[in-house]
Amino acid sequence: MRDLVLKLFFILFLLFTLSVSSAKKSFKPKQPCKDLVLYYHDTLFNGTDVANATSAAATDPTKLGNFKFGMLVVFDDPMTKDNHLLSRPVARAQGFYFYDKKSTYTAWFAFTLIFNSTKHKGTLNIMGADLMTEETRDFSVVGGTGDFFMARGIATIHTDTFQGDYYFRLKMDIKLYECY
Ligand SMILES: *[C@@H]1O[C@H](CO)[C@@H](O)[C@H](O)[C@H]1NC(C)=O
Ligand SMILES: *[C@@H]1O[C@H](CO)[C@@H](O)[C@H](O)[C@H]1NC(C)=O
Ligand SMILES: *[C@@H]1O[C@H](CO)[C@@H](O)[C@H](O)[C@H]1NC(C)=O
Numbered sequence: 778m779r780d781l782v783l784k785l786f787f788i789l790f791l792l793f794t795l796s797v798s799s800a801k802k803s804f805k806p807k808q809p810c811k812d813l814v815l816y817y818h819d820t821l822f823n824g825t826d827v828a829n830a831t832s833a834a835a836t837d838p839t840k841l842g843n844f845k846f847g848m849l850v851v852f853d854d855p856m857t858k859d860n861h862l863l864s865r866p867v868a869r870a871q872g873f874y875f876y877d878k879k880s881t882y883t884a885w886f887a888f889t890l891i892f893n894s895t896k897h898k899g900t901l902n903i904m905g906a907d908l909m910t911e912e913t914r915d916f917s918v919v920g921g922t923g924d925f926f927m928a929r930g931i932a933t934i935h936t937d938t939f940q941g942d943y944y945f946r947l948k949m950d951i952k953l954y955e956c957y
Pocket of ligand 2: 828829
């Protein structure tokens with residue numbers, strides 16, 4: 778009888794340690810299942826460059842602070858594999874951003890990357906806060922369709938260049954952690 782109780786305790790102890798170690802495993806940082814590096818080019822309409830502009834301010838900035846608070850920009854911007862504006866786009870970024878802080882430049886982005894090439898067909902939906910003073914910022918990839926069915930991940934963005942008020946380029950490192 779005592780033997781049996783000891784054995785039972787031993788088995789329970791084993792089961793306990795096993796379940797603890799397997800619970801630990803699930804906290805290991807995951808490797809991305811897909812990594813895409815793309816450049817986003819935003820050419821803001823200046824009133825005359827209709828042929829070249831791909832975004833436009835849909836609202837004027839308010840008078841709250843000096844950092845364009847409240848200005849909403851709608852865009853249909855090309856996404857390229859290298860940082861040349863005139864390279865063949867591999868996707869379009871369609872969505873908007875608006876300036877949302879009165880004491881510095883920050884914006885909030887929500888957009889869809891639309892892929893329509895022989896390599897990729899589908900969409901990635903991305904949103905997040907752009908704290909422009911930070912070297913890099915993270916947007917959330919909240920979903921996807923087509924080749925990116927149910928995708929989730931993080932898009933790390935970095936301002937690659939900023940040329941006056943009318944052109945800027947972001948490098949986006951899009952890492953997906955859920956792929957199907
Ligand atoms: C708008 O941009 C175009 C192309 O860069 C430039 O030729 C034109 O002078 C600009 N217009 C204004 C009003 O800044
Ligand atoms: C605007 O686009 C045309 C082609 O559509 C190009 O020839 C011209 O150089 C562009 N202008 C600027 C200022 O980028
Ligand atoms: C995708 O590309 C094909 C072929 O160029 C075109 O017929 C189709 O309209 C495009 N679809 C979208 C959503 O842009």
